[in-house]
Amino acid sequence: MARTIIPFGPQHPVLPEPIHLKLVVEDEIVKEALPQLGYVHRGLEKLTEIRDFNQMIQIVERVCGICSKIHAMCFCQGVEEMMGIEVPERAKFLRVIWSELHRIHSHLLWLGLYADAFGFESVFMQFWRIREKIMDINEATAGNRVIVSVNVVGGTRADLSPEQCNWILQELDWVEKETKRLQAVMLDDYTVKKRTVGVGVLTREQAYALGAAGPTLRGSGVAQDMRQFKYAAFDKIDFAPVTAPDGDCYSRGKVRFLETLQSVDLVRQAISRMPQGEIATKFKGNPEGELVTRVEQPRGELLYYLKGNGTKFLERVRIRTPTFANIPPLLAMLPGCELADVPVIALSIDPCISCTER
Amino acid sequence: MAFMTGNVLRNLMGKYSTRLYPIEIRPAFEAYRGELYNEIEKCIFCQSCARKCPSQCISIDKEAGLWTCDPFACVYCGICVEACPVNCLHMKSTHRHVATEREMIEQKGTPPKPKKKAADGEAAAPAAEKKAKK
Numbered sequence: 001m002a003r004t005i006i007p008f009g010p011q012h013p014v015l016p017e018p019i020h021l022k023l024v025v026e027d028e029i030v031k032e033a034l035p036q037l038g039y040v041h042r043g044l045e046k047l048t049e050i051r052d053f054n055q056m057i058q059i060v061e062r063v064c065g066i067c068s069k070i071h072a073m074c075f076c077q078g079v080e081e082m083m084g085i086e087v088p089e090r091a092k093f094l095r096v097i098w099s100e101l102h103r104i105h106s107h108l109l110w111l112g113l114y115a116d117a118f119g120f121e122s123v124f125m126q127f128w129r130i131r132e133k134i135m136d137i138n139e140a141t142a143g144n145r146v147i148v149s150v151n152v153v154g155g156t157r158a159d160l161s162p163e164q165c166n167w168i169l170q171e172l173d174w175v176e177k178e179t180k181r182l183q184a185v186m187l188d189d190y191t192v193k194k195r196t197v198g199v200g201v202l203t204r205e206q207a208y209a210l211g212a213a214g215p216t217l218r219g220s221g222v223a224q225d226m227r228q229f230k231y232a233a234f235d236k237i238d239f240a241p242v243t244a245p246d247g248d249c250y251s252r253g254k255v256r257f258l259e260t261l262q263s264v265d266l267v268r269q270a271i272s273r274m275p276q277g278e279i280a281t282k283f284k285g286n287p288e289g290e291l292v293t294r295v296e297q298p299r300g301e302l303l304y305y306l307k308g309n310g311t312k313f314l315e316r317v318r319i320r321t322p323t324f325a326n327i328p329p330l331l332a333m334l335p336g337c338e339l340a341d342v343p344v345i346a347l348s349i350d351p352c353i354s355c356t357e358r
Numbered sequence: 359m360a361f362m363t364g365n366v367l368r369n370l371m372g373k374y375s376t377r378l379y380p381i382e383i384r385p386a387f388e389a390y391r392g393e394l395y396n397e398i399e400k401c402i403f404c405q406s407c408a409r410k411c412p413s414q415c416i417s418i419d420k421e422a423g424l425w426t427c428d429p430f431a432c433v434y435c436g437i438c439v440e441a442c443p444v445n446c447l448h449m450k451s452t453h454r455h456v457a458t459e460r461e462m463i464e465q466k467g468t469p470p471k472p473k474k475k476a477a478d479g480e481a482a483a484p485a486a487e488k489k490a491k492k
Contacts, residue, residue: 058412
């Protein structure tokens with residue numbers, strides 16, 4: 001059978017963002033996949049030349065439309081380390097609370113899109129219904145649904161009152177209860193397993209060698225998570241990475257589903273252990289030096305390289321997002337699969353293309 | 359089957375998950391960062407907001423006492439509200455209404471008189487500026 005090239009994307013019903021894959025197929029079997037990126041490049045890193053490091057926080061938040069808080073946290077951590085600023089304990093816990101809320105809503109969004117990719121639309125709506133509660137929490141506590149804008153260099157801008165903490169805990173109980181009700185569908189359903197088990201297998205060795213990140217890596221059985229490095233307040237929170245052994249789409253879905261429930265628990269821990277006190281440190285001066293700082297995004301390891309030259313404008317900001325790291329593993333998963341499984345596999349790495357191209 | 363029956367009954371008896379939007383509107387959260395406005399009587403035209411703004415959407419004409427915000431460039435981060443030394447900037451808890459024309463938020467106030475009389479003999483601030491609040 002002759003080889004045919006079938007274009008997948010940049011416009012495709014399952015893709016929320018534009019990525020183009022050239023699929024080389026024989027019959028219905030994919031033999032090779034070639035990616036093409038660059039549809040949503042915005043040049044955000046270049047803006048560091050005309051915006052000072054305080055204004056850059058609002059810019060790096062816009063790198064990703066889902067985990068904006070975590071980008072800003074990573075950037076602030078880097079600048080604080082360069083300038084030697086000690087962040088108050090309470091601010092560290094607040095950062096953990098909002099970043100875990102972002103992880104919950106990102107995973108719920110992905111679980112919905114994933115269900116939609118294999119044609120289970122009612123589950124898609126159920127997950128997004130639950131997600132709305134998290135968006136309400138963000139809006140009521142931080143002032144906006146997605147771009148919460150709570151980070152500043154030296155701490156956070158917003159605080160949580162005891163009433164707000166109680167309200168968050170109540171809402172999270174509801175979120176946990178409703179998510180657990182969907183566990184039977186997501187993890188045990190016959191039809192769902194038929195579409196996901198054994199599809200797009202990435203072995204443990206492949207995942208490690210190709211530099212996969214986040215749930216894609218943990219779905220192949222490697223217990224690696226940036227939260228193990230105890231940034232922010234994770235040194236005072238009990239945490240162990242969630243893994244699944246098989247490396248197929250089912251495993252990656254399972255990791256994300258269980259991480260959603262784990263994040264609910266992490267928010268509860270953070271609220272119960274949060275001390276009283278200041279939420280931001282005042283500082284003077286400008287960042288100087290260079291460093292690399294890493295945090296765990298919902299999709300994996302996020303890396304910022306920052307270089308300051310003693311002026312208020314940083315010399316260089318380089319962002320490496322987890323989707324960029326997960327594209328080589330995706331290309332390794334696709335050969336050998338059926339053409340009809342490509343949407344599910346492509347979505348199983350949780351592609352965030354706007355992040356990748358910045 | 360039993361699992362299905364429970365679900366069906368819950369869906370029939372339970373509350374709706376959505377609202378009938380134009381009829382029923384959720385009350386706004388207090389902390390929501392909505393439309394930006396300036397209490398122009400209090401404004402001293404110090405330009406702190408314009409300097410700190412990440413999207414550079416605020417422009418100030420100190421001589422004329424004109425404060426202008428481009429609502430299409432504004433990212434509603436609230437940095438200006440915190441930067442204001444006289445607390446004259448506020449954010450409403452509702453967002454702007456849909457507009458058919460691109461309009462700037464322009465507010466005109468009285469610029470502060472300079473403390474020292476200019477030694478050159480020329481008055482720096484035109485005293486003729488009248489309070490013309492929009």
